[in-house]
Amino acid sequence: MIKRDVFISFNKNDEEAARKITNEFKFFGLTTFFAPDDLREFVGRPEWEKEIEKSLITCRNLLVYCSVCALDSNWVKHEIKYFSENCTKHDPECRHIYVVQPPEVDDKTLQGLLNGHTHLKSVLRAKKEEIIQNLTNQKIELLQTMAKDADLIASNAFDFYGHRRFWSTFGQRSKVSLFTCGRDSPRGTEGGKNVGRTNIDLWDFQAAIDITRHFAEEHPGTYVDIANPVPKDVLSDKTRFIDLSKYSIPLTNKDCIVVGSPDVSDYAEVALARILGVEPFAPNQKLEQGFRVIKEGSNVVSTFYHQPESEVGPQGIELYDAVNKKKLFFKVEHDGKSGTMYGVFILASNPHSEGDNKILILSGFSGVATRAIALFLTKKMYADEFKRFDRDHVRLGLDSNIAVVLGVKYKMRPSYESRDTRVIDNKQGAITYEAIVELEN
Numbered sequence: 001m002i003k004r005d006v007f008i009s010f011n012k013n014d015e016e017a018a019r020k021i022t023n024e025f026k027f028f029g030l031t032t033f034f035a036p037d038d039l040r041e042f043v044g045r046p047e048w049e050k051e052i053e054k055s056l057i058t059c060r061n062l063l064v065y066c067s068v069c070a071l072d073s074n075w076v077k078h079e080i081k082y083f084s085e086n087c088t089k090h091d092p093e094c095r096h097i098y099v100v101q102p103p104e105v106d107d108k109t110l111q112g113l114l115n116g117h118t119h120l121k122s123v124l125r126a127k128k129e130e131i132i133q134n135l136t137n138q139k140i141e142l143l144q145t146m147a148k149d150a151d152l153i154a155s156n157a158f159d160f161y162g163h164r165r166f167w168s169t170f171g172q173r174s175k176v177s178l179f180t181c182g183r184d185s186p187r188g189t190e191g192g193k194n195v196g197r198t199n200i201d202l203w204d205f206q207a208a209i210d211i212t213r214h215f216a217e218e219h220p221g222t223y224v225d226i227a228n229p230v231p232k233d234v235l236s237d238k239t240r241f242i243d244l245s246k247y248s249i250p251l252t253n254k255d256c257i258v259v260g261s262p263d264v265s266d267y268a269e270v271a272l273a274r275i276l277g278v279e280p281f282a283p284n285q286k287l288e289q290g291f292r293v294i295k296e297g298s299n300v301v302s303t304f305y306h307q308p309e310s311e312v313g314p315q316g317i318e319l320y321d322a323v324n325k326k327k328l329f330f331k332v333e334h335d336g337k338s339g340t341m342y343g344v345f346i347l348a349s350n351p352h353s354e355g356d357n358k359i360l361i362l363s364g365f366s367g368v369a370t371r372a373i374a375l376f377l378t379k380k381m382y383a384d385e386f387k388r389f390d391r392d393h394v395r396l397g398l399d400s401n402i403a404v405v406l407g408v409k410y411k412m413r414p415s416y417e418s419r420d421t422r423v424i425d426n427k428q429g430a431i432t433y434e435a436i437v438e439l440e441n
Helices: 012-027 048-057 076-090 107-115 129-162 162-169 202-219 245-251 266-276 367-379 382-395
Strands: 006-009 061-065 097-100 175-185 197-200 223-224 258-259 290-294 316-321 324-331 337-347 360-366 400-410 420-425 432-438
Touching: 006 012, 006 076, 006 129, 006 162, 012 061, 012 129, 048 076, 061 076, 061 266, 076 097, 107 360, 129 324, 129 360, 162 202, 162 360, 162 382, 175 266, 175 290, 202 258, 202 367, 245 367, 258 266, 266 290, 266 360, 290 400, 316 337, 316 382, 316 400, 316 432, 324 400, 324 432, 337 367, 360 367, 367 382, 367 400, 367 420, 367 432, 382 400, 382 432
Parallel strands: 006 061, 061 097, 175 223, 175 258, 258 360
Antiparallel strands: 175 197, 290 316, 316 324, 337 360, 337 400, 400 420, 400 432
């Protein structure tokens, strides 16, 4: 196994000059083997020769300080012969022998010294600066190759486990409960009462389908129970009475997925408030962790939604990092033809559970971002961004309560109809991992 860039071979009479070269190589980021430092404890001991040979094998290149006394040294001759026969011979493209010409040795003398040594006739002669450049370029190429290999390994690993690590807790259960929000869709009246039905929003419907299909394909032993869509209760700033048990009891002692933001889902509002230790439906509640959506026209009573400070104020998502005591802001952009939206998902211990149940809440600035979260968590197309998140998730701990912000790029599809024509770009990079914060229990 290669551990260092270059082995410095020299006669003991040239130690000072060899050390100077070693220090110059180190200055340029090259790793060196210099026996007086690296084998200090073996000096004068019988293991010296074996340790030298072991070290030669683990160095990518050999550099010989080619003085007259060096090539008269049995140790230097042995190091050259051993490296040539055990390293260069088997990998001539990558493992080289270089010689450095001392100031007192002229070209003619050096050539005579090289010609008189079997293993030095075809060595690479160069100025010290050129050798440093060659070794530096070699190291850069190797690091680039290693990075590509690491990406390939990660990609192959993803082919094996996919999104399973994220979904592992849910996938081990026999049942997962999925809750969606709805909108009353009147189709007439009867006695002054709405006789329409409650419909799920299109984006949320697609997100629910993405997740359900993922379980069917990856966790076929887990049954996904999709509850009927529930519209948000109508509250005002003056009248905020609401029976919280309506939205906590259905979540009790279950593994739950809530598709919908707090502005449209009371399940999300109540669960988020409980997770973060704040009051639900309290717009003036100070948040020190979690998130808040800044959105124009959001007149709902929610702890997690505010109007912009002015008509032209920025809209987006505020993410509160309680651990590092800072706030991040992700501004939405739209030019009439395309835009960038953001969404947050919360993965946490279910606050309504007495056991180890989990809850996942998908909360987009708007529906397109909610759908993007579901795609990010289930589709291989976004694997590169998901792997970045996965690494950070593992770093924080897979059992940690987390809030994660994603970005999504979308375009407007031409249409003469008065309906939502946004479509998510169907390409890598359309959905991006932006940030993750740990939530304090």
